[in-house]
Amino acid sequence: NVSALSGVPEWLPDHLQEEGIEELYPPQAEAVDAGVTEGESLVASVPTASGKTLVAELAMCASVARGGKALYIVPLRALAGEKRTEFEAFEEYGLSVGVSTGNYESDGEWLATCDIIVATSEKVDSLVRNNAPWIDDLSCVVSDEVHLVDDGHRGPTLEVTLAKLRQRNPGLQVVALSATIGNPEILAEWLDAELVDSTWRPIDLKKGVHYGQAIHLEDGEQHELGVRDGEKPTAAIVRDTLDDGGSTLVFVNSRRNAEASARRLADTVESRLTDEERERLADVAAEIRDVSDTETSEDLASAVERGAAFHHAGLASDHRELVEDAFRERALKVVAATPTLAAGVNTPSRRVVVRDWRRYDGEAGGMKPLSVLEVHQMCGRAGRPGLDPYGESLLLANSHDELDELFDRYIWTEPEPVRSKLAAEPALRTHLLATVASGFASSRSGLLEFLDRTLYATQTDESGRLERVTDDMLDYLVVNDFLDRDGEELQATSLGHTVSRLYLDPMSAAEIVDGLRAADDRPSALGLFHLASRTPDMYELYLRSGDSEEYTMLAHERETELLGSVPSEFEDRWEDWLSALKTARMLEDWASELDEGEITDRYGIGPGDLRGKVDTAEWLLSAAERLAGELGLEWAPAVREARTRVQHGIQxxxxxxxxxxxxxxxxxxxxxxxxxxxxxxxxxxxxxxxxxxxxxxxxxxxxxxxxxxxxxxxxxxxxxxxxxxxxxx
Ligand code: ADP
Structure with a gap:
């Protein structure tokens, strides 16, 4: 019973009871037994929706009550606001909660006054690099979705950040929350933590696959769905669930598909709404329109009026919240979502449909299957404790072979083990520079010692590999003048310090520096946009069929504006260079005051993508301006002008x-x-x-x-x- 909790502040048990939490769930009780309210580090590997957040809250509140300060690391910026809202419930008991998500280079001093701070791993990394003074005051760090250390892009930052926080703060309590993974023991070993590894769920979950007329569940049960002529399987499932008084959460593989799917499924839902539900939905739609008058807002509102909604990271957080609330109170019958937010949407529903099990992967240049872990996380959203007899999650098969494949791939299979991606070059290059620049290591051996605290070191059995890649990367950093090396000793140059503080990949910085040095005349906006777009920090637009010719022509027309030497069409980097040109051209359209809608049509992207590229370009150009200043190059004003134009989208x-x-x-x-x-x-x-x-x-x-x-x-x-x-x- 929660009133028997020890180590937590006095007000907490009453507060929990007010929230309807009387008994701890078994994994939560295990966490308490393991000492999570007494400062013990913990890895909790438990299924989605089994109350991980409460474990974190117990640890944080207990830590603050002992006079400490807690940090909650979220994997996505979009989730920071949601967590803050949850933790703000503690403010009436005198705790202060702050979020730090803004720009990479703010000093974050105001955060020194907060008891609980919510931030993304990138933000924490940047705060550590910039020596935010309150970092030393931390007593408890929560890492949400820690299995994402496996992510090639963002995992290494999380991994290194946790290692740095622990090095700086030897007594630090680390509470790592993970989805069920294949190897939680290794995370516990890495973090010197107790392990709670549980498969307990507050409600039973049946997984299955839909094929043809029937739903095949893992326990062998089958039921007929009665798919009607011309009806899509997802629509049939939504209809079947509605007839039973339930709602459905549908996972699809892109934002665009989420929007289209919501629109289509609304056709199924609309005629089944009661007058009362219609009225409530009209109110929600009006609130959605009040948030902003963009096209997305209008699309969302008009789907919501008809009982369905979409949910993805491109939505404003107010929009997301309205959708989640309306779904939770069951006014909305269907939400079509992208997997990105699967972890964040605490919106249990009777059924979950994983409609797409492949997703476009830019690096692979094609469709890639989702991981078992991701699919299990989505499935885990099925079933409302106390309301449904059990939750049901369904994958969709188009053939008998696919039915078998889906059972093998996702239903009978355990989630993958997580693996550190730190030894990948861009990650190591960035983090090595930062580790030296921020004073965590000042020699090659110091660096290797620090790296020894990472998951990579805990996990690898290939001896010498980390050392080898480290030496290669050190050479790169020395040659490009980011580090000075004197025998064993390493020191960041002033350029290196700037690059690390700016949070740039050193390779981006080298590209920018070379480009600016190569300019004979004042560079044009297009030239600077192209320079920013070809750094590894920018996700370029992909070339579609026909694009190659169009942008090759553009490259010739505007060759004089492009900075540095133009690669030949036979070089490997040509393709990349053209993609950067396409991206630059899009930024130029934006900075020429072309309508947002026209741009998204012309380049086949969503408004969120445009925003993302604009933000990245603005950030890279402000970094370029600093680098130009640092190196005494005369183009800083031109860079500033281009930066301001892209920031506001103006001439x-x-x-x-x-x-x-x-x-x-x-x-x-x-x-x-x-x-x-x-x-x-x-x-x-x-x-x-x-x-x-x-x-x-x-x-x-x-x-x-x-x-x-x-x-x-x-x-x-x-x-x-x-x-x-x-x-x-
Ligand atoms: P996870 O983070 O593991 O996906 P959450 O922390 O979001 O899961 O919890 C899912 C839901 O369960 C939340 O609505 C939460 O309020 C509720 N919950 C958590 N612990 C308990 C408990 N001990 N008793 C009742 N409800 C709980």
């Missing part, structure tokens, strides 16, 4: 105006067209003109004038000049 003439808070690219353009071209103009402009340019929105106009420093921003009694069109998307 140069709008730079002054678009910097005013509340004035985006569209408003800046409309103001400019009425003759208001600068902040000074705006401060002195006629109010009716300003109001007309801002489409009669008084509140907006007042804010803008206030932000630009006008003494009397009031718009009371002012009528807009010119014809006012109501602002739309």
């Amino acid at each position: 140069s003439e709008l730079i002054d105006l678009a910097g005013v808070r509340g004035v985006g690219r569209k408003r800046a353009r409309r103001l400019f067209e009425t003759g208001i071209e600068t902040r000074a103009d705006l401060r002195n402009a006629d109010k009716p003109v300003v109001l007309g340019a801002l489409r009669g929105r008084r509140k907006t106009a007042e804010n803008v004038l206030d932000n630009v420093g006008r003494a009397d921003p009031s718009m009371e009694g002012i009528e807009p000049e010119g014809s006012v069109i109501v602002e739309s998307g």
Whole structure:
């Protein structure tokens, strides 16, 4: 019983009971027995939805009660807000909670005052590199979804970050939460932690595969679905679940598919809604439209009105929350989601359908099967404790062979073991530089000693490999002037320090430095966008059929603008270079004030992808500006201009105006067209003109004038000049 918990603050048991938590789930009780409320490190490898968050909360609250400070590391930025909202429940008991997700290079000093801090592993890594003073005050660190150390891109950062935190802080309690994996013991060994390895679930789960007319469950049970003519299997399952009073969570492999699937499944749901449900959904739709007036918002709202929604990392967090709440209270009958957020969506439903078990993989250049671990995590969302007799999760097969394959691949199979990806070159290059620059090691042997604290070292049996790759990478860092080597001793150069603080892959920095040095004239925006796009820190757009020719032509037309030597068409890096050009061209369109919708159509991407590329370009160009300054190159102003243009999506003439808070690219353009071209103009402009340019929105106009420093921003009694069109998307 929770009232018998020891080591936790006095208020916690009552609080839990208020939340409806009377008894600990068995894995939670095991964690407490293992000493998690007494500062003991723990690896908890338990199924999805079995209450891992509570284990973390017990550890953090107990640690704070002993005078410490806790850090909760989330795998995705999108989840940080959600966790903060959960932990904010503790604020009434005097705990303060902060989130740190913003830019890579903020000092994070305000976080020093928080008891619980939520951050992504990248952010924590950056805070450690920048020597955030509060890092030394940490007493408890939670790593959520720690099995992601297996991820090729982001795993090494998590791995190194945990190793650094532990090196700096020998008594540190580490609570690592993992999905069920094949080798949780190795994580426990690595982290010197107790292990809770459990398959307990609060509700039974039956996994199965749908094929033809029937659902085949793992226990041998089959039931007929009665798929109608022309009906897709997913729609049939959703219909069948609805007839039984349940809801369905559908996992698909891309954002676009999530949106399309929600739209289609709404057709199935719509006619089965009660008037009351319709009314409730109309309210939710209105709230969704209130969040923003983008196309995505409209698409989401119109699906929600009909009882279905989509959910992916490209959604605003307010949107995600509205969807999750409406699904939890069962107004929404279907949510189509991408796997990215499977771990984060705490939205149990009667059934889960894993519609797509392959996903496009850019690096592999084709479709790749999902891992067993991922599929199990999605399946784990099925079943609402206390409400359903059991949860059911289904994969979909198109043939008898596929039926067998899916059983073999996902249902009879244990999740994969996790493996460290630290020895991959980009990861090691970045982390070696950072480890030296931030003072964790100052010699080759010190580095190797530090690396010995990583999962890689715990796990590898190939002796000498880490040492070999390390030596190669050290050579690279020395040759490119990021490190000075004197015998055994290593020291970061000032360039190396800058690169590490900027959080750049050293190879990106080397590319940028070479490109800027190669410029004879002031580089153009396209040239700089291309330079940023060809660094390994930018995910380039892929070339589709026909693109090669188009961009080869563009490369010839604008050759003089592109920085550095142009590779020949026969070189390996040509393809990459063209992809970078396509990406740069997209950024140029954006910075030429082309409509967002036109850009997403032209390049076949989603609005979230455009945002992502724009953010990355802005970050890389601000890094380039710093590097130009550091090296005394004269192009810093040109870089700054390109950076500002991409940041706001504007041409140069709008730079002054678009910097005013509340004035985006569209408003800046409309103001400019009425003759208001600068902040000074705006401060002195006629109010009716300003109001007309801002489409009669008084509140907006007042804010803008206030932000630009006008003494009397009031718009009371002012009528807009010119014809006012109501602002739309
Ligand atoms: P996980 O992180 O393991 O996927 P969560 O921590 O999100 O799972 O927990 C799933 C749900 O179970 C949450 O809604 C949580 O409030 C609830 N829960 C957790 N522990 C208990 C408990 N001991 N008793 C009742 N409900 C619980």
